[in-house]
Amino acid sequence: MHESAERPPDPSCHPGTRTAILDQLDKWSFEQPSNSPMLWLHGCAGIGKSAIAQQFAASCHHRSQLGGSFFFKRGSAGCGTWRNLVPTLAYQLNVSFPQLGPLIQHAVETDKLVLGKAMRHQLEKLFIQPFRDAPPLASRPILVIDGLDECEDRSAQTTLIHALIDILRSGDAPLHILICSRSEAHLREVFEAPESLDVCRGLEIWANAAASADIRRYLTEEFSRIYHTHNARGTVLGKNWPGEDTIEHLVKKSSGTFIYASTVLRYVDDEYSHPAKRLKTVCNLDPASLTALDDLYTQILSAIPNRPTLLRLLHICATMIGRCDPEDVDIVLQMPQGTSRALLRGLHAVVQVAPVDMIRPQKPIQFLHASFGDFLMDPQRSSSFSVSGEELQKTLVHEMACALLSSASLEIETFRLFASAFLACLPRIQPSAELLLVFRNVDFQHKLFSSIRAWGEAQTIITWLKRFYPASLDLIRIWGKFSRLASAFELPLLPYGFYRNWHLPPQSTVTSSNYDYSKISTRQYLQQSADLLDIIRISTVLPPEICHATLMHDVLDLLALKWDALLPLIKITEPVNSVDLEDIQDFLRDPDKCGDLWMPRDKILRFTALQCIHRMKGNLRTKNFIHFNEKWISILCHCEPDAEVLDALKDLDFTPVFSSLELDPEYHRKGLVDPAWFADILEWIQKAHSPPPQLIRSWGRQKRIVEECYARLGGPDN
Structure with a gap:
């Protein structure tokens, strides 16, 4: 019961939150009558479901609506199983609704077992029988059942849901039933x-911006209380303690869940300790202060079988900051497809996994808690569940190397993320002959370097x-060359929408160095390397802010080239011992200098556009299409x-992607599919001389469909 002395002092919601x-x-x-007499309130561990249930039960009790409440608690003799659930709720109904009381008592007296x-x-x-025999009630009694996932018998959990749904569907017991639990798969x-949806609907509690705002208010007001309480005891605290920066740090670490914030506050608000010192300990990430949270994590992990495989899976997720999907983890760990999903199924309380049929760009597996x-x-803190051991690091590096070497089944962004994780882990292990052999593989060199985004x-x-x-001397020399190229192609951070607002660079520019790139050697290298010539030609029509980054990652992919296509740049620039892309671009922009290598800009743009259309068609049904669209459109x-x-554009159709807008809000939140693209393309088509009417209708339809999706979902957060 919500007022039971047996229950630990779980607080209601902090005033003004939730x-x-x-x-x-x-309102529910x-x-x-109610179209959904059962409501399932669910969310991740620690997000505050019990506090909400407690607050709601108290409000219902105050309004004389509460029929009864039951709060499951794992390990509790009285609240850990289903055995006391029905008797406890029946007792409360007996007390709260006098019309039912005698009928419930009669049922117990006639069937003492x-x-x-x-x-x-x-x-x-x-x-059921008491409700059938009772006169009509003025209002529907409300039952609150919290922590269903903590009931020890999993089969009893599902049996209870089915039984209550059957009761509500029959109409024999006019009840409102709120069930709160974690979002467990079963x-x-x-x-x-x-078959449940006619009487039941779900309400999921999200760790979103609104939750963070509530946590900020909770922390601010609770720290104010702690300040005044300890100040009255003679404890000296700074005037502005704890400070906005500290509160923002704790809000960020809370990841939208109250469990971290409440644990921190309980730790800081110790009667016999200085709160400022305790808070400093928390901000310095002292694990000893978070035992309640650690116990929760340990409890969740202990229920998962196959611990060695679980640790390998969690290690890669932790290393990748939760940015890989289960199918890619299966590839890296060389496990049968579906193994990772099966293991992660039991971690829904702390890990979020996208459904297998949903495209989720860049964030399939997510740790719900930063902590x-x-x-x-x-x-x-984690003891036997720690994933920071040296042996795990060594194993992961070898597994990632093998995955990168055979990366045909990895999406572009996932490949880059794995490569980044590989480089992050590399310094932590000792070189081995086996790993050096992998580094000598030419294909591996190109694949790894294609993911490098900075000289460092x-x-x-x-x-x-x-x-x-x-x-390793031979490899040091090879990577010395790659390092010189990387220094020329640092990846800048560009704001959303940048690509829609840039303009073509001037037709010709002033040469930016004194070195004469019109020498026969430069022309010779470019003539002998048609691929490099195409790459630099494309770069001449890109704005300076993006041409380096685009060359680094996308032009090579656009033209289906490997990194050896760029190696002639080193030979061209050896006299000045640096790779200055702008000088070579200036050379190719000037017809007097480059002679027969010169190509008019309209032809370069047409060549680039045709390549873009071809690649977008090929990537449209994969996650890879999002890495082309904005800049290439x-x-x-x-x-x-x-x-x-x-003519090439006529059968480029984005409508297969639009369903992802409905399934996955990530698309419209981050602008991965932007209605502005379709407006731009439609306007561009209409500028053509005698544009095909069918093409205008096709892109007009695509523009209309995506705008309708956005009207329902809202536009991207710019």
Whole structure:
């Protein structure tokens, strides 16, 4: 019961927080009749479900609506199993609704063994029969059942849901029933089954911006209370303690869940300790202060079988900051497809996994709590569940190397993330002959370097290789060349929408160095390397802000080239011992200098546009399409809409992607599919001389469909 002395002092919601959810619950409680007499309130561990249930139960009690409440608690003798559930609720109904009281008492007196019988029999005798025989009630009694996932018998959890749904569907017991639990897979399957939806709906609590705002208010007001309490005891604290920066740090670490914030506050608000010192300890990530949270994580992990495989899986997730999907983890760990999903199924309380049929760009596996990653990486906190051991690091590096070497099945962004994780782990292990053999593989060299986004990452490899000198001398020389290229192609951070607003660079520019690139050697290298010539030609029509980054990652992919296509740049620039892309671009922009190598800009744009259309068609049904669209559609709109380009465009159809807008809000939140693209392309097509009407209709339809999706979902957060 919500007022039971047996229950630990779980607080209600902090005043002024969770108001939107509580308002929804209040509105649902007054629905007469209700289309959804059962409401499933669910969310991740620690997000505050019990506090909301406690607050709602208290409000219902105050309004004389509460029929009864039951709060499961794992390990509790009285609240850990289903055995006391029905009798406890029946007792409360007996007290709260006098019309039912005599009928419930009669049921117990006539069947003295009812409390020891099966759940459905108890519900029939103590719920259904009394409601059938009672006069109509003025309002529907509300039952609150919290922590269903903490009931020790999993089969009893699903049996209870089915039994209550059957009661509500029959109409024999006019009740409102609120069930709160974690979003466990086996519970989700029952609540969201088609046969349940006529009486049940779900309300998920999200760790979103509104939750962070509530946590900020909670922390601010609780720290104020702690300040005044300890100040009255003579404890000296700074005037502005704890400060906005500290509160923002704790809000960020809370990841939208109250469990971290409440644990921190309990730790800081110690009667016999100085709160400032305790808070400093928390901010310095002292694990000893978070035992309640650690116990929760340990409890969740202990229930998962196959611990060695689980640790390998969690290690890669922690290393990748939760940015890989289960199918890619299966590839890296060389496990049968579906293994990772099966293991992660039991971690729904702390890990979020996208459904297998949903495209989720860049964020398939997510740790729901930032502190969960800290817990896993700190052996003092996680003990046998720690994933920071040297042997795990060594194994992961070897597994990632093998995955990168055979990366055909990895998406572009996932490949880059794995490569980044590989480079992050590399310095922590000793070189081995086996790993050096992998580094000597030419294909591996190109694949790894294709993911490098900065000079420092190439230097990481060189520094690591020097630990195995002189056996690694040949590799040090190779990566020295790659390092020079990487220094020319640092990846800038560009704002959303940048590509829609840039303009073509001038037709010709002033040479930016004194070195004469018109020498025969430069022309010769470019003539002998058609691929490099195409790459630099494309770069001449890109704005300076993006041409380096685009060359580094996308032009090579656009043209299906490897990194050896760029190696002639080193030979061209050897006299000045640096790679200055702008000088070579200036050379190719000037017809007087480059002679027969010169190509008019309109032809370069047409060539680039045709390549973009071809690649977008190939990538449209994969996650990879999002890495082309924004910049390449802007290139397309700078090209002359001639017959060849329009003909290639006629069967480019984005409508298969639009369903992802409905399934996955990530698409519209981050602008991964932007209505502005379609408006731009349609306007560009209409500028053509005699544009094909069918093409205008096709892109007009695509523009209309995506705008309708955005009207329902809202536009991207710019």
